[in-house]
Amino acid sequence: MALKKVDVVIVGVGWVGGIIASELTRAGLHVVGLERGRLRGRGTADFQDDHDELRYAIRNELFQNTANETWTLRHNLGEAALPIRQLGSFLPGTGLGGAGVHWNGQTWRFHPRDFTAYTSTVDRYGKSAIPAGMQIQDWGVTYDELEPYYDKFEYMAGIAGKAGNIKGQIIQGGNVFEGPRSREYPVRAQQTTELGALFQKAAQQLGYHPFPGPSANLPVQYKNPDGITRGQCTYCGFCERFGCEVGAKADPTTTVIPVALKTGRFEIRGYSNAYAIKNDGKHGQSVLYFDAAGKIQEQPADIIVMAAYVFNNVRTLLMSKLGQPYDPATGQGVVGRNYCYQTGGGGASGWFTGRRFKRYMGSGALQTAIDDFNADNFDHSGLGFIGGGSITSGSTGARPIQSLTTPPGTAPFGRDWKVAIQKYYASVISVGFQGESPAYQTHALDLDPNYRDQYGNPLVRITFDWEANERKMIAFAGTKTLEIMKAINPDIISGGPGSLPAHYDTSTYQSTHNTGGAPMGADPGTSVVNSYLQMWDVPNVFVVGACNFPQNAGFNPTGTVGALAYRAAEGILKFHKSGAGLV
Ligand SMILES: Cc1cc2nc3c(=O)[nH]c(=O)nc-3n(C[C@H](O)[C@H](O)[C@H](O)COP(=O)(O)OP(=O)(O)OC[C@H]3O[C@@H](n4cnc5c(N)ncnc54)[C@H](O)[C@@H]3O)c2cc1C
Ligand code: SF4
Numbered sequence: 001m002a003l004k005k006v007d008v009v010i011v012g013v014g015w016v017g018g019i020i021a022s023e024l025t026r027a028g029l030h031v032v033g034l035e036r037g038r039l040r041g042r043g044t045a046d047f048q049d050d051h052d053e054l055r056y057a058i059r060n061e062l063f064q065n066t067a068n069e070t071w072t073l074r075h076n077l078g079e080a081a082l083p084i085r086q087l088g089s090f091l092p093g094t095g096l097g098g099a100g101v102h103w104n105g106q107t108w109r110f111h112p113r114d115f116t117a118y119t120s121t122v123d124r125y126g127k128s129a130i131p132a133g134m135q136i137q138d139w140g141v142t143y144d145e146l147e148p149y150y151d152k153f154e155y156m157a158g159i160a161g162k163a164g165n166i167k168g169q170i171i172q173g174g175n176v177f178e179g180p181r182s183r184e185y186p187v188r189a190q191q192t193t194e195l196g197a198l199f200q201k202a203a204q205q206l207g208y209h210p211f212p213g214p215s216a217n218l219p220v221q222y223k224n225p226d227g228i229t230r231g232q233c234t235y236c237g238f239c240e241r242f243g244c245e246v247g248a249k250a251d252p253t254t255t256v257i258p259v260a261l262k263t264g265r266f267e268i269r270g271y272s273n274a275y276a277i278k279n280d281g282k283h284g285q286s287v288l289y290f291d292a293a294g295k296i297q298e299q300p301a302d303i304i305v306m307a308a309y310v311f312n313n314v315r316t317l318l319m320s321k322l323g324q325p326y327d328p329a330t331g332q333g334v335v336g337r338n339y340c341y342q343t344g345g346g347g348a349s350g351w352f353t354g355r356r357f358k359r360y361m362g363s364g365a366l367q368t369a370i371d372d373f374n375a376d377n378f379d380h381s382g383l384g385f386i387g388g389g390s391i392t393s394g395s396t397g398a399r400p401i402q403s404l405t406t407p408p409g410t411a412p413f414g415r416d417w418k419v420a421i422q423k424y425y426a427s428v429i430s431v432g433f434q435g436e437s438p439a440y441q442t443h444a445l446d447l448d449p450n451y452r453d454q455y456g457n458p459l460v461r462i463t464f465d466w467e468a469n470e471r472k473m474i475a476f477a478g479t480k481t482l483e484i485m486k487a488i489n490p491d492i493i494s495g496g497p498g499s500l501p502a503h504y505d506t507s508t509y510q511s512t513h514n515t516g517g518a519p520m521g522a523d524p525g526t527s528v529v530n531s532y533l534q535m536w537d538v539p540n541v542f543v544v545g546a547c548n549f550p551q552n553a554g555f556n557p558t559g560t561v562g563a564l565a566y567r568a569a570e571g572i573l574k575f576h577k578s579g580a581g582l583v
Pocket of ligand 1: 272561
């Protein structure tokens with residue numbers, strides 16, 4: 001028997017679910033949140049023992065368990081997809097707060113050009129600049145339209161940074177390439193570290209424009225507009241893959257979720273694994289899920305919100321037969337279209353002899369950046385690729401297991417390795433690049449025909465590989481990071497023209513920046529949702545997250561995900577008021 005109907009049911013309670021719940025409950029709606037994981041991390045008590053690198057970073061305490069549910073991967077349409085049995089390339093979260101609990105906090109806005117990637121590329125370089133098979137498209141929303149929602153996310157989360165463009169006025173010391181902001185960041189930028197200062201000086205010498213990376217790790221105490229106060233970062237260095245024991249890292253469990261719970265109108269059900277939306281093709285009626293006992297439950301609601309990250313947002317639509325499934329062979333259909341990732345590589349490292357930095361301290365988003373080679377901030381004529389990425393040097397804290405690097409030629413174990421670790425642990429600097437991931441007709445998500453999860457439902461099948469455009473971009477990036485490293489002038493340098501592996505490899509961590517599959521847009525023929533993240537075909541279903549990106553930009557995604565969540569909440573409230581149709 002179905003449970004009592006509510007105004008809204010949200011599937012997944014991470015950043016997206018938490019933001020939407022806080023906005024809707026404060027507007028008076030009754031909301032149920034279905035979260036497949038446990039209800040951890042309300043406050044910080046859950047993370048008192050979290051400097052355990054083996055438990056969290058290596059044995060993956062906080063992430064999705066691939067024994068219960070995983071993905072299959074093939075590199076092209078002709079290959080047989082095989083299950084990813086161990087976490088590696090990406091680490092989706094599970095449990096209250098989602099990956100927002102164990103992210104780094106690097107909180108970027110995309111460039112105005114990113115939202116019009118197709119039109120801007122054609123306008124500047126002509127149609128022939130877009131390689132055959134590439135399927136980049138405009139977002140159906142502009143940067144200017146999204147700016148108020150970026151602002152709202154940043155003020156809620158207390159993002160620390162330095163503006164480079166306020167209402168069109170360029171400000172040196174901030175990111176001079178960014179789109180116009182309506183006002184300064186809510187919190188002053190984190191202080192530059194000694195390593196950051198080396199990068200900054202070298203970049204300036206070369207004529208580039210360094211600035212402090214925007215961070216969700218608070219350098220000072222901050223009270224947000226919702227009345228939530230969080231304390232300052234201790235620079236413990238255990239950000240990425242860990243919860244923050246002092247609450248300095250913005251996380252849904254310490255910001256938006258308590259605000260929603262305080263209204264008394266938000267009920268969160270843990271261990272509730274949703275798998276389908278019951279519908280009649282025009283209207284979503286309820287969400288079907290397995291409860292903690294493995295029993296099927298049905299939660300009816302007037303409005304259904306999918307906030308279960310890229311893979312399960314898309315999987316649930318496909319399982320529910322909502323929207324036209326995408327066919328990568330023909331390019332027809334929409335659900336599963338334009339799966340993208342983040343193109344990493346092309347970094348450089350340098351080791352000093354006899355110079356030691358405080359590498360044991362740091363925070364997940366403590367970095368100095370340049371944006372000179374991102375998006376279309378540089379002339380691509382004759383380069384043979386489109387797009388770009390951000391170049392950064394981070395002081396994220398060097399933990400004792402995963403942060404040990406040695407110069408090229410060092411033995412990988414034994415006495416010589418130990419001597420090198422001792423000598424170089426505190427003496428290394430790195431310069432990294434993370435780049436765009438354009439969409440291609442053949443890169444997609446669908447339901448795997450062979451492999452199933454713990455409940456017997458099909459896994460998501462990923463079809464993805466690196467293409468020539470990204471290979472050229474990474475080779476180019478490698479020359480830039482090496483140029484900067486040479487200007488920093490350490491005693492030993494490793495780097496050079498970057499390269500990507502022969503195929504996309506899931507065994508080593510790259511980023512949890514999976515995007516696409518339910519792209520937003522202005523054309524129902526090429527997008528799943530409109531600019532309020534509302535399904536074209538089924539207006540009472542909203543699908544929200546990085547799944548909405550038509551292709552991925554050269555920055556981390558969550559600033560944009562947060563902005564989209566606030567915009568979706570506004571759209572849901574409009575829809576609730578009008579009672580029908582597209583907003
Ligand atoms: C190690 C790491 C570091 C990162 N660092 C950064 C960074 O510095 N900057 C940045 O911009 N981004 C970063 N990210 C990415 C960032 O965490 C995500 O973009 C963000 O958390 C996405 O929020 P979300 O709410 O869309 O999804 P999630 O945080 O994944 O939340 C989705 C929730 O849905 C739940 N769920 C999934 N399926 C179901 C289902 N079937 N039924 C019920 N519930 C379900 C999940 O358990 C989860 O709690 C990082 C990610 C990781 C893992
Ligand atoms: S580095 Fe700072 S923000 Fe990150 S976990 Fe430690 S105290 Fe929290």
